[in-house]
Amino acid sequence: MDEVRVKSVLNKHRKRDSWxxxxxxxxxxxxxxxxxxxxxxxGGKYARKPNELAAKINAPEVLDRQLRRRASRKEYGFIALGTSTEPYMKVERELEITRKVLSVISHYRFPVHVLTKSTLVTRDSDLLLEVAGRASLPPDLKGRVSGALVTVSMSTVDEELARFLEPGAPPPSERLEALGRLRDEGIEAGVAFIPVIPFLSDGEDELRRAIREAKDRGASYVFVGALTLPGDLKRTFLRAMERFPELIDGYRWIFKGGYPSKEYQSRLYSKTISICSEEGVRLGILGEIVP
Ligand code: SF4
Structure with a gap:
């Protein structure tokens, strides 16, 4: 993997992500x-070149400088780790960039939300507990949420389907096992079933099974989110889905403009709300998800 040096590593959002x-x-x-x-x-805007991989080798030092300034102004807020890449790829075992980034976050007392499909996150449970114990939460979140959250993501709990949809990621059973370990250690953690795939993992039975499996592993919360196919992704996705020729017309209809129709989204949301309430599982970190 290439190693690159960056000038900035902390992105500030215009407003807080509501999910x-x-x-x-x-x-x-x-x-x-x-x-x-x-x-x-x-191949999207987040890659340097399509599918190019690189480690931001100086990320911890750059973050140290950027967080020092934010902390001196008390601009505390959750830092999402891994919004456009996986923070715990295999190479992280050796490079430990994510681990060092977590240390910096802990030092400056920021809260963190790790988003991952990897089981390697369990290696850092010591640091996550340290972050949780030290974090300074924004005033409106104080007392409502832990300062360290881990959301494990998957689009299905079906192992065979996951091998096709997420070929390089650990099987869903291992991700759920990692979630269970984090929960046993006292870390607030949940599952994002994002994106669920129309006709394959978004049905009532599939969703119920997935939510139950998350609950059995002690998930503090779940998310369920629809697939979106902006830009070129629609063409890439449809090509990959030629394995299911009978579904292609349905996908073309649902993703006419790249985004699922309002009807599809509101059906998915209603299904999710009823399953979560029947199964006694919190939907969203604060239990107040708005689609
Ligand atoms: S885990 Fe999958 S969805 Fe997440 S960044 Fe990697 S390839 Fe993309």
Missing amino acids: FLDDYSVNPYYGCQFSCIYCYIR
Whole structure:
């Protein structure tokens, strides 16, 4: 993997993300080895060049400088780790950039929200507990949420389907096991079933099974989100889905403009609300998701 030096690593959002609660994001790598067929970084604006992988080798030092300034002004807010790349790819085991980034976050007392499909996140449970214990939360979130959140993501709990959709990622069963370990250690963690794939993992039975499996592993919360196929991604996705020729017309109809129709989204949202309430699972970190 290439190693690059960057000038900035902390992105400040215009407003807080209403689902993941982050005001900032940090991505320690460019690109991702997990190769999910629905990934929006494939050739998108987040890659340096399509599918190019690189480690931001000086990310911890740069973040130190950027957070020192933010902390001196008390501009605390959740930092999402891994919004446009996977922060725990295999190479992280050796490079430990994400781990060093977490240390910097802990030092400056910012809260963190790790988004991952990897089981390697469990390596850093010591640091995540330290962040949780030290974090200074924004005033409106104080007492409502832990200062360290981990959201494990997957588009299905079906192992065979996951091998096709997310070929480079650990199987869903291992991701759920990692979630269970984090929960056992006292870390607030949940599952994002984002994106669920129309006709394959968005049905009532599939969603219920997925939400139950997350609950059985102690998930603090779940998310369910629709697939979106902006720009070139629609063509790439449809090509990959030729394996299911009977579904192609349906996809063309749902994703006419690249985004699922309002009807599709509101059906998915209603299904999710009823399943979560029947299963006694919190939908969203604060239990107040608005689609
Ligand atoms: S794990 Fe995330 S960043 Fe990596 S390919 Fe999959 S969707 Fe993209």
